[in-house]
Amino acid sequence: MSRRLRVAIVGGGLGGLAVAQALRGNAEIVILEQGSRFGEVGAGINMSPNAFKVLRELGLEEPLRRCAFQPERHVFRDWRSGRTLLSADIRSEYETSFGAPHLSVHRADLHEILAAALPKCEVRFQSRCVSVTQSEGSAVVHLDNGEEVEADVVIGADGIKSAVRESLYGKDEPEFTGNVAWRVTLPIEALPLPIEPAVTNWLGPGGHVVHYYVRRGQLVNVVAVRETAQWTAESWALKADREEMVHAFDGWNTDLRSLLAQADTCFKWGLFDRPPLARWSKGRVTLLGDAAHPMLPFLGQGAAMALEDGLMLGLLLSQDHRTIADRLSLYERLRLPRTARAQIGSRMRATENHLKSPVQRFIRNLKFKIRQHGNPKATLHKGEWLYGYDVRDALRAADI
Numbered sequence: 001m002s003r004r005l006r007v008a009i010v011g012g013g014l015g016g017l018a019v020a021q022a023l024r025g026n027a028e029i030v031i032l033e034q035g036s037r038f039g040e041v042g043a044g045i046n047m048s049p050n051a052f053k054v055l056r057e058l059g060l061e062e063p064l065r066r067c068a069f070q071p072e073r074h075v076f077r078d079w080r081s082g083r084t085l086l087s088a089d090i091r092s093e094y095e096t097s098f099g100a101p102h103l104s105v106h107r108a109d110l111h112e113i114l115a116a117a118l119p120k121c122e123v124r125f126q127s128r129c130v131s132v133t134q135s136e137g138s139a140v141v142h143l144d145n146g147e148e149v150e151a152d153v154v155i156g157a158d159g160i161k162s163a164v165r166e167s168l169y170g171k172d173e174p175e176f177t178g179n180v181a182w183r184v185t186l187p188i189e190a191l192p193l194p195i196e197p198a199v200t201n202w203l204g205p206g207g208h209v210v211h212y213y214v215r216r217g218q219l220v221n222v223v224a225v226r227e228t229a230q231w232t233a234e235s236w237a238l239k240a241d242r243e244e245m246v247h248a249f250d251g252w253n254t255d256l257r258s259l260l261a262q263a264d265t266c267f268k269w270g271l272f273d274r275p276p277l278a279r280w281s282k283g284r285v286t287l288l289g290d291a292a293h294p295m296l297p298f299l300g301q302g303a304a305m306a307l308e309d310g311l312m313l314g315l316l317l318s319q320d321h322r323t324i325a326d327r328l329s330l331y332e333r334l335r336l337p338r339t340a341r342a343q344i345g346s347r348m349r350a351t352e353n354h355l356k357s358p359v360q361r362f363i364r365n366l367k368f369k370i371r372q373h374g375n376p377k378a379t380l381h382k383g384e385w386l387y388g389y390d391v392r393d394a395l396r397a398a399d400i
Contacts, residue, residue, distance in 0.1 A: 004028050005317060005324075008141050008151035010129045010164050012038050014107075015289030015306030016157035017114035020121060021058045022314020029121035030149060032141060034128035034158075038115045043185045044214045044221025045107050046199060049100035049387040051304035054311045055113075056100065057392065063113045068103035069213040072197045074380050076368065079204025082253045086368040088380050090199070097377070098387040104199065104221070106214040107303070124149075129158060132167040132285055139284040153317065153324060154285045157306075160272060162291035168282050174272035176231050177296060179350065181271055182245045184222040184263040185214075192258040195220060201380075202256055205356040209249070209256060223297070224249065224260060227354060231270030240268035271296055273347070276340035281328040288313060293339040298349035299381055301342045309335055311391045316400070334394055342386065349381065 005027040009016045012033035020029050047055070047068065055064050072092075076085040090102045128144045132154050139154040156164025160174050199212040207226040214221050226248045242263045249257055273294045280287045289306030312335060316327045355361045371378060379387065 005153065005320070006030070006151045007153045007155065007317065008032060008139070008149050009155045009157055010132075010141060010162075011157035011159060011289075011291070012115075012123070013157060013159065013289065013306070014111060014114065014303050015310045016155070017111070017118065018054065018058065018307045018310025019155060019157065019288065019314045019317075020118055020310075021060075021114060022311045023317060024119040026314075026318035026320075029119070030151065031118075031121060031123045032127040032129060032143070032149060033123065033125050036125050038111060039108070043107060043183055043219075044212060044223070045105050045110060045303045046212065046300040047103045047105050047110075048300060048304055048383070049094050049098035049102060050389045051307050052100040052103060053390050054304075054307040057311055058114075058117070060113055060117055063116075064103065064105065064110070067109040067113070067215065068105040069197075069215065069217045070101055070103050071199050071212055074102075074199045075196075075201065076380060077200060077202045077253075078365075079202050079208075079252050079256075082202075082255065085203065085365050086372055086380055087198075088376075088378065093377055094387065097384075099390070102199075102387075104212045104214050106219065106221070109215060110303075129156075129163045132156070132164050134283045134285060152284060153328075155313065156285065156287040156291045157289050157310075158291055160274075160290045160294040162287065164285065165287055165291050168285060168287070169277070169279075172274070174274050174294060177271045177273060177347070177350070178227050178229070179225050179271040179296070180228045180231060180268060181297075182222075182224045182240055182248075182260075182266050182268050184224070184245075184260065184266045186220045186222065186259075186262055188213075188218060188220065190262045190264075191220065192262055193255055195259075201353070202253065203353050203355075203361075204249075204252060205361070206354050207249070208353045209252075209260075211259070220259075222259065222263075225271070238268050240266045242266055244268075273343065276336070276343050280332045280336060284324055284328075286313070286328045286331065293336075293343055295339075295343040296346040296350055298353060299342060299346045299383070299386070301346065301386060304386075305339050305342055308389070308391055309339070312395070315391070315395065319400075330398075330400060334398060334400075338389070
């Protein structure tokens with residue numbers, strides 16, 4: 001009887017934990033996490049139906065439902081007047097249309113759910129990968145403390161500054177997109193006015209603000225984005241000055257600015273991405289999530305794509321009748337076009353959200369109005385191709 005596949009996963013974020021979960025019982029797993037414990041930077045995540053289906057496939061639907069919030073609607077609002085530009089039902093329509101609900105969840109809660117469900121495996125904290133090498137028979141992860149971890153397959157789930165990616169394709173720098181974001185999490189007791197139970201996106205010239213409930217409605221997650229000429233800070237998640245954030249939205253809706261002004265603590269970071277890669281894999285090494293396809297948050301699909309990657313890669317690596325090269329080739333072939341489309345779509349959405357010309361905004365809003373009357377059940381982001389996706393269906397359609 002052949003031995004089980006040994007898989008080294010570099011990075012213990014959402015995608016890394018998802019692939020470990022998907023490999024349950026079919027591989028010897030070692031997770032190499034550079035932090036001292038599992039933990040995620042960030043706050044809210046919108047778990048669209050395609051992301052929810054991954055958690056359902058992993059057997060984690062119930063804990064997810066217990067900690068999340070299910071919004072009623074998705075709404076676009078005018079940056080100044082607050083009037084509704086476009087809206088779509090979420091609670092009543094998505095389960096019927098896409099086979100799963102849309103939930104809003106705190107990133108730390110989602111990460112905790114995945115970590116708690118990990119199969120029996122080796123987890124090494126404070127293990128930062130600096131490079132990966134490989135031979136015909138194995139791949140080796142080189143750590144900053146001089147240790148080496150050998151495996152049959154190495155998965156780079158180590159984020160946008162991926163050392164695994166650099167080992168495969170050389171050093172490059174992610175591109176600053178001209179957008180800076182602030183993140184605020186508010187307890188409902190701190191709200192200056194009641195907020196509707198919706199995913200609400202305020203669209204304005206050179207920026208937008210999105211807010212929604214998380215953690216069963218106990219918190220409101222707010223992300224405020226503005227265009228800027230440059231980003232020079234070393235850190236990608238700085239503690240920021242509340243007044244600077246509020247000032248960045250001078251002239252915007254009074255109620256919205258009052259909400260931003262309630263921030264006790266806020267964080268600021270530059271938004272970076274890369275063009276889609278032509279390849280993700282070489283030999284016994286591959287990439288997933290932000291290491292493979294970092295994307296802007298304007299479609300709300302960064303975490304969803306990483307979770308889909310993790311499930312599909314885990315299912316394919318569990319098929320021991322195929323060679324490792326064949327399994328990684330299939331993973332790349334099935335996932336790369338979809339994630340590239342999401343990357344490009346996220347950039348396009350940023351442009352439409354931030355139109356500066358009043359004439360262009362009028363035309364965009366008129367198109368919204370026509371869409372609302374012509375197809376009131378459509379998603380706001382034309383996201384049917386995103387939300388209806390199912391990893392198992394994709395494998396069946398490819399006859400795998």
